[in-house]
Amino acid sequence: MALIPFDDRDGFIWLDGALRPWREAKLHVLSHALHYASAVFEGERCYSGNIFRLRDHTQRLIDSGRILGFEIPYSADEIDAACIATLAANKFTEAYVRPIAWRGPEEMGVGAKATKIHVAIATWEWGAYFGVEQRMKGVRLAMAKWRRPAPDTAPTASKAAGLYMIGTLSKHAAMDEGYDDAFMLDHKGDIAEATGANAFFVIDGVIHTPTPTCFLDGITRRSVMALAKKRQMQMVERVMPASDLARASEVFVAGTAAEVTPVACIGDNTYTPGDITRTLMEDYNALVRKNPAEVMKLVA
Ligand SMILES: Cc1ncc(COP(=O)(O)O)c(C=O)c1O
Numbered sequence: 001m002a003l004i005p006f007d008d009r010d011g012f013i014w015l016d017g018a019l020r021p022w023r024e025a026k027l028h029v030l031s032h033a034l035h036y037a038s039a040v041f042e043g044e045r046c047y048s049g050n051i052f053r054l055r056d057h058t059q060r061l062i063d064s065g066r067i068l069g070f071e072i073p074y075s076a077d078e079i080d081a082a083c084i085a086t087l088a089a090n091k092f093t094e095a096y097v098r099p100i101a102w103r104g105p106e107e108m109g110v111g112a113k114a115t116k117i118h119v120a121i122a123t124w125e126w127g128a129y130f131g132v133e134q135r136m137k138g139v140r141l142a143m144a145k146w147r148r149p150a151p152d153t154a155p156t157a158s159k160a161a162g163l164y165m166i167g168t169l170s171k172h173a174a175m176d177e178g179y180d181d182a183f184m185l186d187h188k189g190d191i192a193e194a195t196g197a198n199a200f201f202v203i204d205g206v207i208h209t210p211t212p213t214c215f216l217d218g219i220t221r222r223s224v225m226a227l228a229k230k231r232q233m234q235m236v237e238r239v240m241p242a243s244d245l246a247r248a249s250e251v252f253v254a255g256t257a258a259e260v261t262p263v264a265c266i267g268d269n270t271y272t273p274g275d276i277t278r279t280l281m282e283d284y285n286a287l288v289r290k291n292p293a294e295v296m297k298l299v300a
Pocket of ligand 1: 193198216254
């Protein structure tokens with residue numbers, strides 16, 4: 001299927017306080033964010049007309065901006081309402097939602113305190129998913145040569161655009177070798193995450209997940225941990241040495257875009273998606289379709 005360029009679509013994009021025709025949602029080439037990566041964003045999914053954990057995403061957007069030294073000029077209530085309005089304008093009930101905030105063109109240079117903070121929200125349909133059976137085969141991940149940077153090297157707690165540079169490099173290298181995506185270790189050589197999702201490892205029947213010391217503590221990750229607890233599955237959060245990759249029997253990744261996706265291999269280590277992965281995948285698929293009040297009760 002031919003890819004429709006993202007600047008040439010029908011619909012509406014919310015930009016700096018108002019919905020605009022999609023093709024008119026433009027910015028200047030001298031926007032600070034384009035040159036210096038002074039942008040933070042979110043990735044959300046709307047299921048059956050509700051954005052899953054919307055307020056958590058909105059709060060992370062605001063917090064990510066603060067970590068990059070700027071204040072988004074809208075309240076959490078206003079951003080939530082704008083996400084919902086953008087979906088409604090595009091008549092979507094099943095879609096991906098992408099809010100982004102960035103430093104504009106008002107000043108150029110490394111120091112750019114006079115820049116204004118701009119915000120846009122776009123939404124698009126995310127195509128058909130594989131059925132559970134097909135996804136149970138698992139995705140194939142290459143081991144990335146890039147590593148997640150130390151938290152005193154980059155603003156790793158923020159969902160900052162600049163942090164994705166090594167993700168894109170790693171994913172492209174993996175795809176060139178015939179893999180689906182890449183998996184990254186951290187600056188110390190411990191297990192980190194995939195390029196856009198957190199990871200879980202089943203070792204001797206217990207689920208292990210790396211402590212998010214230098215990567216996002218994902219909203220999906222937190223939801224999966226709550227679901228595992230409800231099932232009374234044992235879950236251990238710890239620093240995981242790379243040698244644990246060879247000890248796991250089942251591995252899955254979890255993220256807003258990836259949802260819960262089984263992993264067939266990470267480099268030379270192969271895994272067989274099994275009952276724990278299937279159960280959490282099904283529980284997550286059910287959770288995202290509950291109404292927001294019920295979701296909050298289940299993940300509390
Ligand atoms: C690098 C990275 N790690 C983890 C995640 C998972 O985060 P979440 O579950 O909040 O989408 C994402 C997705 O946003 C991501 O891009």
